[in-house]
Amino acid sequence: MFSSGELILIGLVALIVIGPERLPKVARTAGHLLGRLQRYVSDVKADINREIQLEELKKMQDDVAAQVRDMEHSVNEQMKTVETELNQSIATGIEEKAAAAPAAAAPSATAPSATAPADAPPPVATAAAAPPSAPAAVPAEKPQA
Numbered sequence: 001m002f003s004s005g006e007l008i009l010i011g012l013v014a015l016i017v018i019g020p021e022r023l024p025k026v027a028r029t030a031g032h033l034l035g036r037l038q039r040y041v042s043d044v045k046a047d048i049n050r051e052i053q054l055e056e057l058k059k060m061q062d063d064v065a066a067q068v069r070d071m072e073h074s075v076n077e078q079m080k081t082v083e084t085e086l087n088q089s090i091a092t093g094i095e096e097k098a099a100a101a102p103a104a105a106a107p108s109a110t111a112p113s114a115t116a117p118a119d120a121p122p123p124v125a126t127a128a129a130a131p132p133s134a135p136a137a138v139p140a141e142k143p144q145a
Helices: 006-019 022-111
Strands: none
Touching: 006 022
16 A cells, blocks of 8 residues: 555654654554554445345245246146146046946847857856845954054
8 A cells, every 4th residue: 555665754843843742642542543444444335245146045935936836837837748748648538438338238138149049048157246225345454652
């Protein structure tokens, strides 16, 4: 900041103007004031740096939040697409089964079976095969501990 020649000149002028008795006290006071000024400047710099970092963090947080919203929107669209395709596939399968059931049941009810003789009695349901109107057996639930 100052060269050594300039500092010597300032010291001599201060010695002449202030005097030898008060010069040490004035120098000490000036040193304290310069120290306070340096601390104040460093505090202001630190505050500015913190504000800049805070702004950067807020911007980064906003960017991440926007990316999360975009990803959520994309996932929701994909879920809707998959759900629609699955529903269409299920509906098509149900329609095919419904169309196949009357076509398969109609020939067996009117025409005799090729393996059974025409004069044979109808088959009797056994204990292993439950009639279609009987409810299915539901296993008993185990008690939870």
